[in-house]
Amino acid sequence: MKLSPSSVRKIVFLAVAVLQSCASANFSREFENSSLRFSRLTSMPSSRAYMGYCSNGQTTFVIGGESRTGESFDNILSFNTKSNSWNEVTPVHISAEKNINSAISSGSMFLFNGTKGQLNSPLSPIDINVREVAYNNRVPKVDNVSINPQPLFKAGISEYKGYIYLYGGMVDHETYSNTLYRFNAKKKEWKQMAHLPKQMITQGQIIDNKLYVFGGQNDKPIDEIYMYNIKVDRWVKVGKLPEPIVDAAITSYKHHIILFSNEQVFVYDTHKGSLMRFQTNIGALKGMGATISNNNLIIFGGIKINNSGKEVFSSAVYKLDIFKIIS
Template sequence: MKLLSSSIYRYCLLVISVIMQSCVSANISKEFENATLRFSRGTPMPSSRAYMGYCNTSKTTFVVGGMNKAEEHYNTILSYSPKNDTWNEVTPINIKGEKLINTTISSGSMFLFNGTKGKEDDPMASIDVNVREVAFNNRVPELTNVSLNPQAIHKSSIAEWKGKVFLFGGRIDDETYSNTLFSFDSKKKEWKQLASMPKQMITYGTIVHGKLYVFGGRNEAPIDEIYMYNIKVDRWVKVGKLAEPIVDATITNYGSNIIIFSNEQLFIYNTDKGTLKRYHTNVGKLVGNGMTVSEEKLIIFGGVKTNSVGKEVYSSTVYTLDIQKILQ
């Protein structure tokens, strides 16, 4: 009886702590800056591409697949060294030529989820059900199918934490958005379904200190809420609202800060203080781009840019910024 009471007591304390965090975090201070963050330009990618997978280590950024203006799909994995400002291909790896691949690094390997050759806005297009592991640190890199995705889905999002990969949201078909959250153990290659998101939606998220934060997105309408999932207690709470919906974004994190790029603006959410800052940039309007942090630099690359006359142009441009400039 004492053991049972002790377990219930600890669980109640965890739930109370989540509720208290929700109440505190809901008071978000939105600081809108007039200043423009000016990115420098690095060596361009070997080819213009958008809607690619991407991930990073502390020293290297990887670009996986994607497509070009002619809707040709790339089957290569590229690596970028910010220190040397150079691009290389991870050989002899050739993936299926796909775009919209969810990519992350976990337990020392790269993992690829989803991916499609279908039209960008066609959620009914065939989604790759294979989970692929890329041993990119091997003397001869290897690509292996290691599992099947229990819910391969269009425009799902991805985040990694301590050997677990979390996939959430996305679009199932023309009329149905997903609110599912799954975790994948990158060592055991095992899946687990977790607490469903508060809404069915495409959204953008990353994990800081054991908590998954998701920002905006869309379903039948644009979304302006910020939700947080506590991995320890398997529970979602709403922690705030954006000043305006974010419907297309790339996201990464550095320390306690979450960095979001959307519509040529950069948003910095500090998870410790619950503050949200917004900056203008000189990057321009991009969609389908990638964003990572490697070698203490924030790196934005690729995507589809709208030029001064409203024409869409596939980009190979690489923009870099000292990460400390946005944390002051």
């Protein structure tokens, strides 16, 4: 019996998926005990955590977030790494929220989700509006351009070629989500894609038509790496982390995905399927942000635990030459 070309493609894909599902990330111990020394830059104008963040490659943006008093910010900050200076994107003001998902696509910034609740009530009503921020305008402005089909708390977000992908997160105090939605930044249209392998909060980045998500949590911490192939709309497990990564800031540079979590930097090479882990001089943070700007890895904000066990909101900004961790 002669198989059709479409049948052959399906068989090949399934065989590859089976092989990948049995694989583990090639964890390199070469750099496991190496310590990266970040330098300090100008601090943010105010301490904040659980903010939205994104970069256009040159400028880092910080959106909303929670203050040390438990209130939320309603502004958007921009950070120029070359001049080492912070500015406010004015006259733009948003709803005062934390846990905003943000991404730059098709020349604009888009904001999703976001809550007003304090740390002890994180699942207050979630913003259903999709906001487009025209930050490049002579007079920047913000407009509501769509309604989110499934507002979620702590969803993951990734942008690729004019599309923004939102995935995972929490629906309510007890229910984790496994949905994946794609938003067309130009047409302002939504499409639901293949479900995640698990209901979970997770973080990811897209490289070469593939979305990689790392760890996260549902009822327990997660240590797996999953890959979503955009072209065929399917998920497969591609590896395992050396430890669960629950609260991470994530960014990418070329074919490398960089995570900061629990005082450590993890670098995943999507071409090799390899993972490196470095210690840092930053200390433990949660609710921080991370971007790549002007070939530097920038880590900022978040909450530290001091020597007496008290949570302290941070305004610190750290910088590392990206070429110190990738080749």
